Amino acid sequence: MRKYVSRQESTLGRRRSNIPSLVCAFAASATTGGTIYCFGVLANDLKKALQITQMQLGAVSAAFFIAGLISWIPGMVVDRMKMRFSMSCGGLSGATFTTIYWILCRNPGLSPFFRDHPVAVLSCLAIAICLSCGLIVGTSSSSHLCGGRDGKGPAVGIAKGFVGLGSGVYATLFQAIRDDNESTLDFLLVIAFFFILNATLPALFLLPPKEESHPRLMRMETTPLHFRTMYASLAVLCLFILGSAICDIWSVSDDQPKGRNFGNVLMILILWLGPIVSLFLPEMLQTSPAWIMLCITLVLVGSGTAKTNNMGQMVEALGFTESVTPATLAIFSVAQAAARISTGILSEAALKWSNVSVPSFIRAEDSNGGIPRPFFLVIACSISLLAHLLLAASTDLVSFVFGCAISAIAFGMAWPLMVLIVGDVFGVEHHGANYMFFDGGTKALGTLLLSEFLAGFVYEAHVDNQHHLDQGVDGMLNACWGPQCFRDTHLVIAGLSLICMVASLLLCYQTRFAYGSPLAR
Incomplete structure (x- = not known):
């Protein structure tokens, strides 16, 4: 007994500030978003270099998310090995697999096996990259808990804001350092670089060792000023990326060589890097709210990856210039980053809006008012319906x-x-594994069903209808032209969003107990 007490006292005596863990989580979050949601930047050059069809390209892009089906494994690794080991390994392995991906794409003849089976090889590498991102996401998710009781919502919002903004940061950085004749496949090197810079190195120097990584062993030193500073940094970064994207879209000098813009590179790097019921995963999966939420978020996430993966083809089909693709991806990134930040803040504040009335069937009997968090899924599905x-x-x-x-x-x-x-x-207590089930499952199934199968099937169907028109366009076959290439995809997703609105109300009803206790607030 005395040995236990001494060890406990010794551990408490070494309590660390929670700020380094949050800084590490914020820095690493953007690496996952930039990796997963920017495939559209290099998709066209990848299709040309490997001479593959749109369906094969869709399979390669979907592979980045397929590992989501087993993303609970990185989550369990994080729960067992804790933050420092998981994030450093995630960054290192992510950089390694991304570099191999780049080498093979730039030199297809380097390996006879790759030359004969490019889709299979790239899909395996993409799954490995996604699992690496899973280690980073799981660690960041655990780090959010270090924000303390009152700072948990803002911390999650900021970190998820960086995830959303990651693709915009990466796309804008690459456009700024890229020559006009440089292949977009070199974008993979940017991804590999930031895996090391923003994940591995911060993890090694900032995160606590395994035995000191529990949130209860940390001093909660964050203040509202810390979060306000991060909000301001994200807002300015969003505005800068948005301005750069709009300038690219509306530029009238597309025929003029643009060259590199190191001023933009410096500005982005400064803005970016400057500033109580516990259930095991199997127990969670036995509850109906878990599966209802999976279906809802699957549609919301899959609809987003359907655009990021196919943005180049959407732009091409509508006849816009090639520069519209990275610019639109940057705007998409800014918008989703703003949504991530504001949702984290508003959903936390809305729990305490006692003067706001909500339908009785989604309010717990002992609730004093406020809006339960799942109701924001109803709002998200409504927005998705309108957008599509x-x-x-x-x-x-x-x-x-x-x-x-x-x-x-x-x-x-x-x-x-x-x-x-x-x-x-x-x-x-088991938040890492529980959350990664949703994080990975939605990305994997949503991308596979909506981005790969649905969007790919609709696209290929219209290629067949006008096959005689696209022979020899930019040296490519199997290209689709016109709004019909993705129209049915958007209509199907709109219908699914409507169904998910109803499912979200059901989720509010089934989880209302969690928002009646003061501990939930």
Whole structure:
């Protein structure tokens, strides 16, 4: 007994500040978003380099998310090995697999096996990269708990904001350092670099060792000023990326060589890097709210990845210039980042809005008012419905970009809600594995069903209808031209969003108990 007490006292005597862990989580969060959601930047060059069809390209892009089906494994690794080991290994392995991915894409003849089976090899590498991101996401999710009771919501919102903004940061950085004739496949090197810079190195120097990583062993030193500083940094970074994207879209000098813009690179790096019920995963999966939330978030997430993975083809099909792709991805990134941040803040504040009335069937009997967190999923699904109806009807640049931006809001809202609802309903002791089930499952199934199967099937169907028109266009076959290439995809997602609105109300009803206790607030 005395030995235990001495060890406990010794551990408490070494209590660390929670700020380094949050800084590490914020820095690493952008690496996952930049990796997963920027495939559209390099998709066209990858398709040309490997001479593959749109369906094969879709399979490669979907592979980045397929590992989500087993992403509970990285979550369990994080729960067992804790934060320092998990994030440092995630960054190192992510950089390694991304570099191999780049080498093979730039030199298809380097390996006879790769030359004969490019889709299979790249899919395996993509799964490995996604699992690496899972280690980073799981660690960041655990680090959010270090924000303390009152800072948990803002911490999640900020971290998820960096995830959403990651693709915009990466796309804008790459456009700034890229020559006009440089292949977009070199974008993979940017991803590998930031895996090391923003994940591995901060983990080694900032995160506590395994025996000191529990949130109870940390001093909660964050103040509202810390969060306000991060909000301001994210807001300025969003505005800068948004301005750069709009300038690219509306530029009238597309025929002029743009060259490198190191001023933009410096500015982005400064803005970016400057500033209680516990259930095991199997127990959680036996509850109906877990599966209802999975279906809802699957549609919200899958609809977003359907755009990030196919953005280049959407832009090409509507006849816009190639520069619209990275610019629209940047706007998509800013919009989803803003949604992630605001959702984390608003969903926390809304729990205490006692003067706001909500329907009785979604309010716990002992509740004093406020809006339960799952109700924000109803709002997200409504926004998704509106966005995809607009995208289905869009034929001009303004409506297309606006529709993508609105869709990004719904996509971004899903991420902090998953983190927070999982903690509210299923507890925090096994939060890493529980959350990663949703994080990985939604990305894997949503991308596979909506981005790969649905979007790919609709696209290929219209390629067959006009096959004689696209022979020899940019040396590519199997290209689709016209708004019909993705219209049915948007309409199907709009219908699914409507169904998910009803499912979200059911989720509110089934989880109302979690928002009646003061501990849930």
